Amino acid sequence: METETHSGKASGADLGDHLFRREYGRMVATLSRIFGVHNLALAEDVVQDAFCRAVEVWKFRGVPDNPSAWLMATAKNRAIDVLRRERTARTFAPELARMIESEWTLAPAVAEKFAPNAIKDDELRMMFSCCHPRLTEEAQVALVLHILCGFSVDEVAAAFVSSHAAMEKRITRAKKLLASSKQLFDISDARDFAVRLPSVQRALYLLFNEGYHGASAESAIRAELCREAMRLAALLRDHPLGATPATFALSALMSLHAARLPARLDASGALLSLFDQDRSQWDSHLIGEGQELLELSASGPALSEYHLEAAIAWTHAAARRAEDTNWTQIISLYDQLMVIRPSPIVALNRAIAIAQRDGPERGLEEIGVIPNSDRLAAYPFFHAALGEFEFRAGRRNRAHEHFRSALARARSPMERRFLQNRIAACVSAASAEGCCS
């Protein structure tokens, strides 16, 4: 004890990046199980309190060798205190009611809930609970991010480029619904599990997409959303009922997309299109992982949208150079995707693939027949695609106009830089033509 208090001994073990964030989700999930989901707010308070203590002690004493275990132990002890103090004033989880009546069974019963395997199940249980059918998809994702990934309301708002007030309203409402459900989702019921699973997969998919394509200007935040989605998908994969072909396909598409993250920005911080990326920077480890997961997903008759998107990502990953891309295969995958899950964005991506194979005029035709294309009007890359095709077709003025509409809708500095570069290309091409003709 004494020697630790002297200078130079205070550094201790290193904390991993975002350790608190991850542990937060785990601890809230476990405490909600013990206290009952109706005491969600109490669970959050206890976890905050455990963090408070950890910070106070660790900053003087250094980080302990196993910070996760330390945090969990603190949460466990606090949970026992709360149960003891409030066992008459509150009702807790029904299956614990009898156990907490007696000092003899209270601590062992709580300790059992803190066993590593139980905690893993708690995270999954919470994930399924957050994807409540009465919540919108947006609310489900926000809740997952808030409760399981430990993002504060402000941090969730930043990730979704929403105002604090709007996000607070959304999260408060979602939490209220969660706390009003009788109990956490029962992951041992195979039928209920299978019914809720698609919503969970969808929420993780949207979480990943928000990181990959989303509007937040902070690339660090976005990379973290991708990482969190991948972590939760791995958790899903580890559960016998969760390890379905669609879950493997979802994980595969995340790995294959994440592999491209290191190459997405150029030196000036501008977004690079898939065609301009330095493919040697793609993460070969993640590509390998994605391929393995894709193989694991290829069992059974079910073909999900995740299978198709993963297969598209794999086709890109398999092309060493952009010009080697098998566009015919990609177009056929988009055709199938349009059958399973049609959307204007899928149609736009399909049109881009067609333009790559058959030329810009065909791309423009395809964009022209997208149903509900007005829903794309706010999406900068809809205008950028139009600009790109006009540019390649030699109509610089029209291209210029489209890129300017895209720029007006750009959501982040890297999108802006990308579009400014395209506008500059239009201008220099036009002036080059001017002097030659």
Place this chain on the structure above:
Amino acid sequence: MSEFVYLYRGGQNPTQLSPEARQQMMQKWMAWFKDLGDKGHLKNIGQPLDRTGKLVKGKQKAVTDGPFAEAKDLIGGFSLIEARDLDHAVELSKGCPIFENEGAVEVRPALKLNM
């Protein structure tokens, strides 16, 4: 060199900080302590103090519950510092991350026995 005590007052914002912000704040504290230690100013890193406790007071030795001060003045811990003089000790305290959370550092010279 003379000895000084830093008393860390307030600067806790328990419910408002996100886990991520909390972790970053702690890492700043650790970096600050390490820097003080590396430069030979940290005689003893000291201790954190619990925010609750009892107050024993008067001839009656009346015992009351803490806390004893407004949350913003509450002492959350202390350290023993070596510095040339009070000005130097004050200067060294300015790197403390507590100021980011509206806390304060009270710098008190330890009295020496001059024999």
